[in-house]
Amino acid sequence: MAGIYLHIPFCKKACHYCNFHFSTTLTLKNELLTCLRKEIELQKEYLSGVPITSIYFGGGTPSLLSIEELNAIFNTIYSNFEVENDIEITLESNPDDLTEDYCNALKKSTPVNRLSIGIQSFNDECLSFMNRAHSGKEAIAAIKNAQKADFENLTIDFIYGTPTLSDEQWVTNLNTAFAFNIPHLSCYNLTVEENTALNHFVKKGKQKPVDEMQSARQFQILVEKTAVNGFEHYEISNYAKSGFRAIHNSSYWEGIPYLGIGPSAHSFDGNSRQSNIANNALYIKSLSNNEMNFEKEVLTLENIHNEYVMTSLRTSWGCDPLKINPFFAENFNKKIAELIEKGWITQNGNNYILTFQGKLLADHIAVTLFE
Ligand code: SF4
Numbered sequence: 035m036a037g038i039y040l041h042i043p044f045c046k047k048a049c050h051y052c053n054f055h056f057s058t059t060l061t062l063k064n065e066l067l068t069c070l071r072k073e074i075e076l077q078k079e080y081l082s083g084v085p086i087t088s089i090y091f092g093g094g095t096p097s098l099l100s101i102e103e104l105n106a107i108f109n110t111i112y113s114n115f116e117v118e119n120d121i122e123i124t125l126e127s128n129p130d131d132l133t134e135d136y137c138n139a140l141k142k143s144t145p146v147n148r149l150s151i152g153i154q155s156f157n158d159e160c161l162s163f164m165n166r167a168h169s170g171k172e173a174i175a176a177i178k179n180a181q182k183a184d185f186e187n188l189t190i191d192f193i194y195g196t197p198t199l200s201d202e203q204w205v206t207n208l209n210t211a212f213a214f215n216i217p218h219l220s221c222y223n224l225t226v227e228e229n230t231a232l233n234h235f236v237k238k239g240k241q242k243p244v245d246e247m248q249s250a251r252q253f254q255i256l257v258e259k260t261a262v263n264g265f266e267h268y269e270i271s272n273y274a275k276s277g278f279r280a281i282h283n284s285s286y287w288e289g290i291p292y293l294g295i296g297p298s299a300h301s302f303d304g305n306s307r308q309s310n311i312a313n314n315a316l317y318i319k320s321l322s323n324n325e326m327n328f329e330k331e332v333l334t335l336e337n338i339h340n341e342y343v344m345t346s347l348r349t350s351w352g353c354d355p356l357k358i359n360p361f362f363a364e365n366f367n368k369k370i371a372e373l374i375e376k377g378w379i380t381q382n383g384n385n386y387i388l389t390f391q392g393k394l395l396a397d398h399i400a401v402t403l404f405e
Contacts, residue, residue, distance in 0.1 A: 036084040037285045038111060040070065041296030042093040043314055046130070047167040050235070051193070053227040055298035055312040056094040062314050066297075067103055069321035071110040073295050076326060078114040080293045080301060086117045088282035090124045095152075097127030101139045108145060122187075122281040124148040129168040129176035137183035148187040149180050150220070155192065155199065156210050163198045165231070177214050187278065189218035194256065195249035196224050197242055204252050205259065212263045217278035221256055222271055223249045250394050257390065270348040270388075270396055287345045306332045335359055336405040344400040347379075352387035362405050369403050 044063060045056045089111065091104075099107075104125075111117065125146045132151065140146050155161055156170040168176075180188055190211050194204055211219060224244050226233050235241035257267060265273040269287060272280060285292060294301040298312035311317050311327040320327035331337075339362050346353040358366050370386055373379040378392035378399055392399055 035087045035285065035290050036081040037088040037090065037282050037290065037292035038074075038086055038115070039090045039092060039282070039292055039294045039299055040096070040107065041294065041299040041310075042091060042096040042099060043297050044093070044098050045095045045167075046098070046128070047165060048231065050163070050165040050231040051224060051227065053230050054094065057314055060098070062318060063098075065318050065322075066314055067099075067106070069318050070296050071107060072321050072324070073326060074107070074110045075114055076321075076324065077293055077295065077301075080303060081115070081291055082303075083116065084291065086111070086115050086121060088122045088124075088285060089117075090126075090282040091146075092126050094126075095128050095131070096125050097131035097136070101136075101143050104140075104144050104146070122148055124150050124189075124280070124282055126150045126152065127176075128152050128166075129173045132176035132179050134179045134182065137179040137185065141183040141185060147185075148189070149185050150189045150191065151176055151180065153177075153190045153192065155196070155203075156207050157199065157203050160193075160196050160198045160203070163196055164193065174210075177216070181214070186217070188216050189220060189278075189280065190216050192219060192221045193224050194221060194252040195244055197245070197248075199252070201248075201251060201255060204255055208256065208259045208263075212259075217275040218280065219260065219265065219273045220271055220280075221273065223253065253394065254390070257393075266350065268350045270393055287349055289342070289345075301328075306330055335361065340400075340404045343403045347386070347388055347400055347403075348396060350387065352382055352385035354385050356384070365405070366403060373399060373402065 041055070043056045043066070044060050045058055048058055123146050125140065125148070127149050129151060132149070153173045153176070154164055154166060156173050158170050161169060177188070192207060226236050226244060232241060236243050260267060260273040264275055266276070267273050268279055269283075272283065274280070289304075291303050292301060294310065297310055297314050297317040300307060300309045308328045308330040311320070316327060339359055342357060343353060355363075355366070370379060373392070378389055378395060379386050380389050381387075388396060388399065
């Protein structure tokens with residue numbers, strides 16, 4: 035098993051909370067797509083011939099690509115890698131791009147079989163707070179267009195904890211997704227990241243910092259409502275109906291190798307991680323010379339332990355103590371006992387999982403267990 039991630043670093047508008055790598059100028063798009071295909075060719079040995087079981091277009095905004103541009107990328111992937119039949123192929127998309135024609139063309143003329151729609155909220159006040167390019171009405175239209183085009187495997191991204199989102203509006207957002215029978219939800223608490231417009235506004239006092247009580251309340255609403263509506267809470271931010279877990283994202287949590295293509299994309303081969311330069315012009319410059327510009331980190335025993343603890347604790351199956359390196363076991367067991375005492379961790383069979391309180395503190399708990 036192995037995955038391919040493609041980073042499409044262009045967006046129509048800069049969302050105020052976003053710290054991903056993207057540009058709102060599309061002038062370099064053609065050159066960048068040529069380089070992206072070149073990088074696929076240059077990296078064809080990276081996964082050592084392991085068949086591809088998922089392809090994921092992320093960004094940025096991959097739905098800015100035309101059908102022809104997507105198919106040129108697919109042709110390059112299929113001619114350089116062994117791709118298994120019936121694999122999950124996800125395209126991240128923004129609601130304002132998902133017109134009826136685009137959805138129909140995606141379904142009929144490309145192998146994309148899963149759409150991840152960046153809705154974030156159906157409420158216009160929240161969308162304007164986030165500086166999103168779409169309205170609530172466009173979000174509804176996007177779902178209808180995708181479903182009319184026969185995309186069954188849909189996932190919606192939501193953000194909660196924004197100062198504009200009342201608990202009632204949060205329930206309305208969730209109920210709207212349930213009414214459309216969306217089988218997968220990714221829900222993120224608003225965080226204020228460095229180098230974002232939101233961070234600047236908070237520092238200047240123009241926006242309030244995130245209200246932790248509101249976030250905790252809205253997380254509780256989310257956990258309860260999704261459970262009642264038949265979703266499995268299989269990862270801290272991800273909820274799926276039976277048979278609709280995200281295959282590509284699950285590979286990140288299960289240590290499966292993946293190749294990242296495009297500026298800022300990360301790759302993992304089981305022993306090392308590498309990250310491409312997060313700059314479109316420099317990415318193009320190096321690939322135009324048939325060279326790749328990335329930083330590589332060979333994982334130490336400590337890195338492997340820390341990553342396993344951090345990712346496994348976020349999942350519903352939890353952290354298996356048998357997978358902890360014996361070298362770190364004594365320290366791990368001592369700290370786990372303290373976390374159980376605090377009510378943040380509990381046992382599910384042999385594995386350790388987060389309690390509801392623990393889920394609110396997941397990052398802090400993982401750091402506690404780091405070597
Ligand atoms: S559309 Fe997505 S990647 Fe682009 S700025 Fe907004 S959140 Fe970031």
